[in-house]
Amino acid sequence: xxxxxxxxxxxxxxxxxxxxxxxxxxxxxxxxxxxxxxxxxxxxxxxxxxxxxxxxxxxxxxxxxxxxxxxxxxxxxxxxxxxxxxxxxxxxxxxxxxxxxxxxxxxxxxxxxxxxxxxxxxx
Amino acid sequence: xxxxxxxxxxxxxxxxxxxxxxxxxxxxxxxxxxxxxxxxxxxxxxxxxxxxxxxxxxxxxxxxxxxxxxxxxxxxxxxxxxxxxxxxxxxxxxxxxxxxxxxxxxxxxxxxxxxxxxxxxxxxxxxxxxxxxxxxxxx
Numbered sequence: 001x002x003x004x005x006x007x008x009x010x011x012x013x014x015x016x017x018x019x020x021x022x023x024x025x026x027x028x029x030x031x032x033x034x035x036x037x038x039x040x041x042x043x044x045x046x047x048x049x050x051x052x053x054x055x056x057x058x059x060x061x062x063x064x065x066x067x068x069x070x071x072x073x074x075x076x077x078x079x080x081x082x083x084x085x086x087x088x089x090x091x092x093x094x095x096x097x098x099x100x101x102x103x104x105x106x107x108x109x110x111x112x113x114x115x116x117x118x119x120x121x122x123x
Numbered sequence: 124x125x126x127x128x129x130x131x132x133x134x135x136x137x138x139x140x141x142x143x144x145x146x147x148x149x150x151x152x153x154x155x156x157x158x159x160x161x162x163x164x165x166x167x168x169x170x171x172x173x174x175x176x177x178x179x180x181x182x183x184x185x186x187x188x189x190x191x192x193x194x195x196x197x198x199x200x201x202x203x204x205x206x207x208x209x210x211x212x213x214x215x216x217x218x219x220x221x222x223x224x225x226x227x228x229x230x231x232x233x234x235x236x237x238x239x240x241x242x243x244x245x246x247x248x249x250x251x252x253x254x255x256x257x258x259x260x261x262x
């Protein structure tokens with residue numbers, strides 16, 4: 001028969017180990033969440049930046065629609081932290097460079113990634 | 124008769140003297156510095172005005188986006204681009220006028236025909252730069 005004191009110590013030690021293990025996994029989870037948030041923040045925008053970027057996108061779209069050459073094409077415009085990405089198909093290299101120049105001219109645009117492609121006509 | 128001719132000649136000499144008169148180097152330097160400072164102030168004012176107008180226009184675009192009104196977004200964005208072009212043109216004009224004022228003051232160091240030619244060149248450059256600013260606004 002185990003003495004009462006020893007049994008009590010064993011129970012306390014078991015409970016302590018369980019609690020520590022729980023704490024450890026909680027800490028891990030918390031640090032994992034913090035790391036995930038940090039990584040998320042590096043790849044996503046803040047609310048303020050999103051508003052600015054949507055304004056930039058709207059202004060670039062308006063500029064392209066107002067231009068006699070680029071208005072003829074369906075050009076996709078996306079903005080991330082002031083960098084505008086243009087994509088879609090146009091009929092000439094001139095239209096590609098014109099769209100890029102127009103986008104660069106818009107206030108708030110820091111850079112333009114031009115992914116526009118010239119559509120090759122058959123025949 | 125002789126007196127009239129003498130008076131006319133004297134008047135012509137005085138008038139020509141006034142035309143060809145040039146300022147001292149110190150005067151020119153002082154006036155150039157003054158024109159430069161005033162020009163810089165005007166350019167800074169134009170830049171500040173443009174910045175404020177652009178911020179207002181951008182706020183209108185953001186509001187339209189928040190209201191999910193696509194037609195309004197397109198119009199506000201178009202207006203914002205126009206505001207930006209106008210602001211750029213005003214800054215270009217302020218810069219052109221500032222440079223013109225300095226150039227004209229520098230011409231004061233010359234006299235006679237070279238001074239006139241110098242001022243004519245400055246005027247011509249100003250007009251060219253104003254035309255460029257107008258083209259920027261109209262594009």
